[in-house]
Structure formats: C-alpha cells, structure tokens
Amino acid sequence: xxxxxxxxxxxxxxxxxxxxxxxxxxxxxxxxxxxxxxxxxxxxxxxxxxxxxxxxxxxxxxxxxxxxxxxxxxxxxxxxxxxxxxxxxxxxxxxxxxxxxxxxxxxxxxxxxxxxxxxxxxxxxxxxxxxxxxxxxxxxxxxxxxxxxxxxxxxxxxxxxxxxxxxxxxxxxxxxxxxxxxxxxxxxxxxxxxxxxxxxxxxxxxxxxxxxxxxxxxxxxxxxxxxxxxxxxxxx
Amino acid sequence: xxxxxxxxxxxxxxxxxxxxxxxxxxxxxxxxxxxxxxxxxxxxxxxxxxxxxxxxxxxxxxxxxxxxxxxxxxxxxxxxxxxxxxxxxxxxxxxxxxxxxxxxxxxxxxxxxxxxxxxxxxxxxxxxxxxxxxxxxxxxxxxxxxxxxxxxxxxxxxxxxxxxxxxxxxxxxxxxxxxxxxxxxxxxxxxxxxxxxxxxxxxxxxxxxxxxxxxxxxxxxxxxxxxxxxxxxxxxxxxxxxxxxxxxxxxxxxxxxxxxxxxxxxxxxxxxxxxxxxxxxxxxxxxxxxxxxxxxxx
Numbered sequence: 001x002x003x004x005x006x007x008x009x010x011x012x013x014x015x016x017x018x019x020x021x022x023x024x025x026x027x028x029x030x031x032x033x034x035x036x037x038x039x040x041x042x043x044x045x046x047x048x049x050x051x052x053x054x055x056x057x058x059x060x061x062x063x064x065x066x067x068x069x070x071x072x073x074x075x076x077x078x079x080x081x082x083x084x085x086x087x088x089x090x091x092x093x094x095x096x097x098x099x100x101x102x103x104x105x106x107x108x109x110x111x112x113x114x115x116x117x118x119x120x121x122x123x124x125x126x127x128x129x130x131x132x133x134x135x136x137x138x139x140x141x142x143x144x145x146x147x148x149x150x151x152x153x154x155x156x157x158x159x160x161x162x163x164x165x166x167x168x169x170x171x172x173x174x175x176x177x178x179x180x181x182x183x184x185x186x187x188x189x190x191x192x193x194x195x196x197x198x199x200x201x202x203x204x205x206x207x208x209x210x211x212x213x214x215x216x217x218x219x220x221x222x223x224x225x226x227x228x229x230x231x232x233x234x235x236x
Numbered sequence: 237x238x239x240x241x242x243x244x245x246x247x248x249x250x251x252x253x254x255x256x257x258x259x260x261x262x263x264x265x266x267x268x269x270x271x272x273x274x275x276x277x278x279x280x281x282x283x284x285x286x287x288x289x290x291x292x293x294x295x296x297x298x299x300x301x302x303x304x305x306x307x308x309x310x311x312x313x314x315x316x317x318x319x320x321x322x323x324x325x326x327x328x329x330x331x332x333x334x335x336x337x338x339x340x341x342x343x344x345x346x347x348x349x350x351x352x353x354x355x356x357x358x359x360x361x362x363x364x365x366x367x368x369x370x371x372x373x374x375x376x377x378x379x380x381x382x383x384x385x386x387x388x389x390x391x392x393x394x395x396x397x398x399x400x401x402x403x404x405x406x407x408x409x410x411x412x413x414x415x416x417x418x419x420x421x422x423x424x425x426x427x428x429x430x431x432x433x434x435x436x437x438x439x440x441x442x443x444x445x446x447x448x449x450x451x452x453x454x455x456x457x458x459x460x461x462x463x464x465x466x467x468x469x470x471x472x473x474x475x476x477x478x479x480x481x482x483x484x485x486x487x488x489x490x491x492x493x494x495x496x497x498x499x500x501x502x503x504x505x506x507x508x509x510x511x512x513x514x515x516x517x518x519x520x521x522x523x524x525x526x527x528x529x530x531x532x533x534x
Contacts, residue, residue: 013412020416024423034431041419048415055411133411140415141310142274144422148302151281 004067005075009053014079017049018086025090029097032161039098039105040147040159046087047112047143048136053079054120059129073121080113099161104171108159111174112139115181122186254331258339262315266343266398271311275303276350283357290371290450290460290530293361294382297390300354301444304347305397306418312398313414316340316405333489337406341482344398351394358386370528372449372460377520384467385447392474396443399481406488430463436523440465440515443477447520450530458530466519473515476508 024038024045053076056062062072087109091102098105116135123131146158153165160170266272282299319336323329329336362382367373373382400421404414421443428435428442431451439445447470448462483501486492 010411016416017412020419024419027423027427035426037426038423041422045415045419048412052412136412136415137310137314138270138274141271141307141418144418145275145278145302145307148306148422149278149282149299151278151299152285154285 001071001075002078004072005078008056008072009076009079010055013052014049014082017045017052018083021045021049021083021086022090025094029090029094032094032097032099036159036161037144037147039161041140041144042087042090043108043112043159044140044143044147046083046109047116048140049083050080050113051116051120051132051135051139053077053132054117054124055130055132056124057130059124059127069121069125073117073124077117080117084109084113099163101167104167104174107178108174111178111181112143115177118182118184118186251335255335255338255342258331258335259342262319262339262343263346265315266311266346269311269315271307271314272304272347275307275311275347278303279350279354283354283361287361287365289365290367292365292367292371293358294367294372294385295449296358296361297386300351300390301393301397302422304351304354305393305444306422308344308347308394308398309401309404309418309421310414312340312344312401313405313409314401315343316402317409320405320409332491334486334492337402337485337489337492338482340402340405341399341485344395344402347398348391348395351391354394355387355391358390359383362386370460370526370530370532372526373462374460374526374528375462375524377462381447381467381519384471388467388471388474389444389446392471392478393444396474396478396481399478399485400443402485403481406485436463437465437516439463440470440473440512443474445470452530453525456529456531460526460530462520462524462526464516464520464522466515469511469515469518473508473511476504476511479504480508 021042024035024042027035028039028042054073056072063069084106088106091098091105116132116139120131120135123134128134150157150159153160155166156169156173157165158170158173160167279300282296282303287293287296316337319340320333323331323333323336373385401414404417408414408417425442425444428439428445430436430439430446430448446463447465447467449460450458451461451463453459453461480501483497483504487497487501
C-alpha cells in the first residue's frame, strides 16, 4: 500500500500546495489584519490538495485490476494526514498572532479535507475518473472568493476574524458543512448498489470476490450486466 | 461509372459566421459553468445588503473582482482545457485553434456583463448612500476619479480574470496550475494594494489595487486616505492588459503569429507600459490624509 501511495499520489503537486499553504499562513501570521483572506484561501487549498490526490487518471485500466477502490483510496488517503499536519503546524506556529480559536481553525481544515475525500470518493465510485480535478477547480476559487468578499458576514461569516463577529454562527455553519459533506456522500452510497455499487464486492484484502456480507445478492447496475452479457460473461 | 453524392455538413460561408457560432456556444458554456453561477450568486448577495456606511459601495468592488474575476480565471482555464480536449478528440480539429481562442475570449463578455450590472448598482448605491465627510472618498477627487475606481476595480476584473484564465488554459493547461495561479495572484495583490507605504507608488503594476480607503495613520488606525496615482489611467492600463491577454492566448496557435499579430502585441505592450507609468505619476500627486478623524464618523 505504501508503494502504491508513493507511486500514485501526485506528490509534486501536493508539495507545491503545501509550500503555498505555509507561505499564505506565514503572511497571515505576520499581518493578520491585512492578510486574513489568505486563511480562507488556504482552507480551500487544503481541500483542493486532498481532492487532487484522489484522481485516477488511468481509471479505465485500474478499475479492471484486482485492487478495490476502497483499498486504492485508503492508500491515496495518506495525503490527508500530511496536509493536515502542515495545516495544524502553520496554525500552531502562528500562535497568538491569530484569533484565539485554534481548534476551530484546525476543524476548518479537517472538514475541508474530509469533504474533499468523501465527495471525490463518491464520484470516483460512480465512475468519474478525475473527480478531484473538478472538486479542486470549484472549491479553491470559491473559498478564495468567499474569503475576499465576505458576503453576508453580518449573519454567518464563513471565515471570521474579528472578536465582534458571530463565531457561534460560523461554528454552526461549519458543523452543517461537516454533516452535509461528510455524511451526504456516505448516505448516497449506502442508498443502494446502483449508486456506488459497481465496486462493492471485494474480499478483505481488497481483491474482487463473490461478495461481502450484506451485499451477496446485490445486483450489478443494468449497464454492467449488459456489458458482461455482450462479452459473454455471466453477471448476476 | 456512377457518382456518389456525399452529404457534407454545412460549412459557414465566412470565418466570421463560424466565429459567431463558436462564440455563442462558448458563451452558453460559460453561462452554465458552476463557478460562474457561484460567482454571480456571491455578487448578487453582496448587493442585497447596504454597503459599509464609511466607504459606500467603493469597497464593495472587491466582491465582483473576487467572485467574477478570480473565480472567472479558473472557470475560463477549465473551459479552455475542455474545449481543447473536445477539438482534439474529434481528430482533425474542425476549426483552427485561434478561432476557438477568439470564441473563448468573446465568452468572457458573459461575466463582464454581470460586472457592468454591478457597476450600475455601485454607481446608484454611491449616490443613494453617500459617505460622510470623514468617510471615503473625500476631498479633491472628482466624478471621473470615482467612476474610474468603480469600473477599474469592480467591472473590469470580471473581464480581465477570465482573459488571464484563457492565457493560462492555453499555455499552462497542466493540472492545478490555474487554481494555484489564482491563489498566488490574490496573495500578491493583497501585498500590493497600497497598505504598505514603500510599495504605494509601484502598486499600480498589479492588475488590482486600491487608490485609498481606511488605511490609517499613526494614532488613528482607521483614518481614510487617498493614495497617489490616477484611476483613470489605471483603467486604460487594465484595458491594455486585457488586450495583451487576448494577443498572448491567440499566439499559442503558430498559425496566428503573423506580422499583424506581432505589431498589435507590440503596440499594446508599449501602451500598457505608458499607461502604467501615467497611472503611477499623474492624478493625485501624494497621499492625502482626511482631516476628519475616524472617531468622528459614527
């Protein structure tokens, strides 16, 4: 698994992103009042970096190989602790130059990374080869725009800084995002094998097998059965 | 011998007709792009609430600049990459690359229209909720200065951002380049927005910068200032940058690199340098401090 992660995660892109995150948070730590929008930008970059790592550009090939999607995703998820370590390190390094909400800021990065992981996993299970590219393309500029423009900041600030802002509302907002993005894809995939069921049946070592507990009788999607028949295979 | 009549697809009579069709298609694609929709939503949401009472709608210019410009940079880079994929997957591309690029450049008019709508709102809001004497803008700046501020910092980035995205999409289509470029551009822009005194004169080199605001002085951290430079010439400089971006994107196609292309590019570059210097050295000569302290503005 380590060998797989070392070969498939885009470490150059991850390294460049981590260097930029450190650079952005250093600027924030030096001039927090002026540079604060870069904190929200960095949160978006954390999520985007995780998302990029979940792409499988050779999906057409690797989907036919014995290793299951969950096994490959677990290997690729090695990037999550790396990015979160960098993120938490930046926050800890800034110390009391940032507002005194260290764990809230850590949670912002963790929720961003977790959301990226869950959304890209759900899309990858649905057959999209490069869901991370699409997710990162959406989340990084959107986070940047929200951090810069701060719309509706009086009611629900996405990236609060000033002591007078509604920190409780922001916490509630991020908690809601956590529920939506972390549980949403899981619930969607749990709804039935038709959604993410293409990759359901693997043995405990992540190899294709006859079935796993709870999914022994789960049928393949219609189009998969059609392809199998066309090739002279069985299908269930 | 028998002859077989092969049905050929209808080919438009002229390049202009082809370009128009392509431009309409690309405009539709841009208008449906999720990032454009998100950016428009953020811009509209900012217009719902009343602007800050000290600075009016002048400091709301950051909203379309970020939501339509920065976001548009990534959206256009993504569209450019996808257009290239589509045309190459068809085997021999049905139209030359420069025509596709020109169509994408015209698609940037979609966010620009939203930017112009924001500009109309901002002009109305500036008149409807004028800033108090201790607010911003103040003193010896005329209507031209104010309108140039709103157009250069609010409406024009909605065109410039996507055009920069077109350049990135053509020349650097690799994964991650456009979002990371947007992030670095934002960081550099914040550093050069006039808050740091040694950088104030040269700040107009950047494609987005302030010409004043509640920057503060010693003893009054919220005192409003008017910074040196001319927003009118800065607006001309930004228009030259937009033109240069189109020229640079078209130049990715070797077919487009004609003598005419080189002359236009050279002229635009010369005009950009000249207007940048004029934006730097004309207009307000030095930083003007508002005589009314910020504490006097409730």
